[in-house]
Amino acid sequence: MNTIYAAISPLISSAIIAVRISGDKAVDVFKLLNGADTESIQPRHVYNLKYQGRVTDDVLAVFFKAPNSYTGEDVVEISFHGNPLIVAEAFKDFEEIGFVTAEPGEFTKRAFLNGKMDLTQAESVAELISSKTLQGIDYSYQQLKGSMRKEIEYIKDLFINALTIIEAHIDFPEEDIEDAHARIVFENLELLKAELKGILSSYDSHRIMRDGYRIAIAGKPNTGKSSLMNYLLKEDRAIVSDVAGTTRDYIESSFVLNGIPVSLVDTAGLRTTSDAVEQAGIIRTGEVIRDADLVLVLLDGSEPLDDEDRAVLESTIGLKRLVVVNKSDCPVQIQGVEYDCMVSVKDGNGMPELLNICAGLVSVADADRFGKAVMVTARQRGYFVRILDTVERLSGETEINFDIFEYELNSSLRLLSEITGLSYTEDILTNIFNNFCIGK
Ligand SMILES: Nc1nc2c(c(=O)[nH]1)N(C=O)[C@@H](CNc1ccc(C(=O)N[C@@H](CCC(=O)O)C(=O)O)cc1)CN2
Ligand SMILES: Nc1nc2c(ncn2[C@@H]2O[C@H](COP(=O)(O)OP(=O)(O)OP(=O)(O)O)[C@@H](O)[C@H]2O)c(=O)[nH]1
Numbered sequence: 001m002n003t004i005y006a007a008i009s010p011l012i013s014s015a016i017i018a019v020r021i022s023g024d025k026a027v028d029v030f031k032l033l034n035g036a037d038t039e040s041i042q043p044r045h046v047y048n049l050k051y052q053g054r055v056t057d058d059v060l061a062v063f064f065k066a067p068n069s070y071t072g073e074d075v076v077e078i079s080f081h082g083n084p085l086i087v088a089e090a091f092k093d094f095e096e097i098g099f100v101t102a103e104p105g106e107f108t109k110r111a112f113l114n115g116k117m118d119l120t121q122a123e124s125v126a127e128l129i130s131s132k133t134l135q136g137i138d139y140s141y142q143q144l145k146g147s148m149r150k151e152i153e154y155i156k157d158l159f160i161n162a163l164t165i166i167e168a169h170i171d172f173p174e175e176d177i178e179d180a181h182a183r184i185v186f187e188n189l190e191l192l193k194a195e196l197k198g199i200l201s202s203y204d205s206h207r208i209m210r211d212g213y214r215i216a217i218a219g220k221p222n223t224g225k226s227s228l229m230n231y232l233l234k235e236d237r238a239i240v241s242d243v244a245g246t247t248r249d250y251i252e253s254s255f256v257l258n259g260i261p262v263s264l265v266d267t268a269g270l271r272t273t274s275d276a277v278e279q280a281g282i283i284r285t286g287e288v289i290r291d292a293d294l295v296l297v298l299l300d301g302s303e304p305l306d307d308e309d310r311a312v313l314e315s316t317i318g319l320k321r322l323v324v325v326n327k328s329d330c331p332v333q334i335q336g337v338e339y340d341c342m343v344s345v346k347d348g349n350g351m352p353e354l355l356n357i358c359a360g361l362v363s364v365a366d367a368d369r370f371g372k373a374v375m376v377t378a379r380q381r382g383y384f385v386r387i388l389d390t391v392e393r394l395s396g397e398t399e400i401n402f403d404i405f406e407y408e409l410n411s412s413l414r415l416l417s418e419i420t421g422l423s424y425t426e427d428i429l430t431n432i433f434n435n436f437c438i439g440k
């Protein structure tokens with residue numbers, strides 16, 4: 001395994017830039033540090049870092065001897081004065097020594113490969129960093145400490161309870177299966193069903209916990225979407241103008257509603273257009289709307305409902321949405337539409353009501369969050385769906401076909417091993433670690 005390095009803090013002008021080196025040759029970096037060696041190195045001591053014979057910087061260096069490090073390999077961390085130019089010079093020397101730049105997630109991948117953590121814990125590191133809410137951070141941290149791993153151990157035990165009976169019978173096929181034994185198999189399947197459903201049902205609320213609640217503002221051009229965005233954020237974030245088609249790309253910003261972080265997305269006005277840039281924005285708007293937890297469909301109350309409004313209403317049917325009529329300060333012209341709320345962003349009328357309705361919806365999502373005390377990643381969810389499918393099929397059988405049960409229960413156990421990484425393929429690892437940032 002080669003020796004890798006990367007900045008573990010942003011490479012921008014800042015107080016300190018920290019760099020991590022991991023691998024068999026990591027200690028070779030001491031050649032650049034005046035007076036440092038594996039025996040005498042002190043974490044609080046200042047070392048002159050030399051490159052190409054010149055002193056460039058005073059640094060701190062910490063040595064973690066394998067296997068007692070984040071990656072399980074020899075690790076050296078160096079803290080530079082926070083100028084990216086200094087660090088770039090040091091990196092030239094690192095290349096000369098033979099270190100190579102780390103891939104995204106490669107340190108954590110090595111931690112996994114060296115048995116420092118399982119895949120659910122590795123995934124939790126990425127979640128911990130990207131989580132937008134404190135609850136999300138809390139759950140990711142629990143996962144880092146092994147909550148999902150324990151959950152999976154419990155599920156595995158239930159499978160093994162059932163499998164033991166099936167296999168005992170396969171070994172002694174001349175004996176009929178006792179009712180009591182068959183019952184144990186089905187009882188375990190019922191417990192599995194409940195457990196797996198619990199995990200899956202909390203997926204959506206956990207996603208909200210991780211990403212925040214997403215509200216998209218949609219509508220035809222000029223209805224006041226960007227104005228509403230600015231009002232809710234209490235700042236002039238989005239450009240407002242009376243030119244239809246002002247917002248081209250979606251704009252996302254966060255605000256806190258009743259203590260819950262909400263990610264608010266202002267989108268391009270929806271209409272048919274021959275402008276390629278506007279069209280591109282409209283396509284992206286469609287995606288944002290589909291991914292949102294709530295869509296505010298904004299209509300301009302000072303004009304009659306038209307085909308563009310109807311198209312927006314049509315395309316958001318089936319989504320969780322509120323229909324909001326804006327510009328109530330003007331004479332109301334709109335007719336023939338059922339709406340949830342009438343507001344004027346301009347003078348603030350109706351805004352407290354709108355905020356109230358939103359807060360209600362957001363806190364319902366919040367209440368769901370505590371269904372199951374584990375957080376599920378999209379990857380894990382895919383496995384749990386397949387496993388639940390198998391369990392439901394088996395528990396629906398009236399008689400036990402031993403060969404089929406044995407095969408299916410073993411397959412599920414294999415899938416569980418892939419969640420934790422007890423068994424894995426290069427594809428699984430690529431899929432997980434490619435989404436990490438460099439240096440993690
Ligand atoms: N500077 C720095 N801060 C960091 C990290 C890091 O790697 N470097 N971490 C991660 O990115 C997190 C901490 N995670 C860690 C996890 C395990 C070990 C570790 O195995 N340490 C050895 C130390 C042995 C010794 O005392 O010499 C151990 O406990 O065995 C270190 C950090 C957050 N902050
Ligand atoms: N009278 C009145 N005008 C409003 C109100 N809200 C917004 N406007 C005006 O409506 C026009 C369009 O507002 P924007 O917020 O840019 O509309 P938009 O929906 O973001 O428009 P696009 O980005 O083009 O899709 C601007 O001139 C706003 O000042 C309101 O409550 N009352």
Ligand SMILES: [Mg+2]
Pocket residue numbers: 225226227238239240246247266267269
């Ligand atoms: Mg706009």
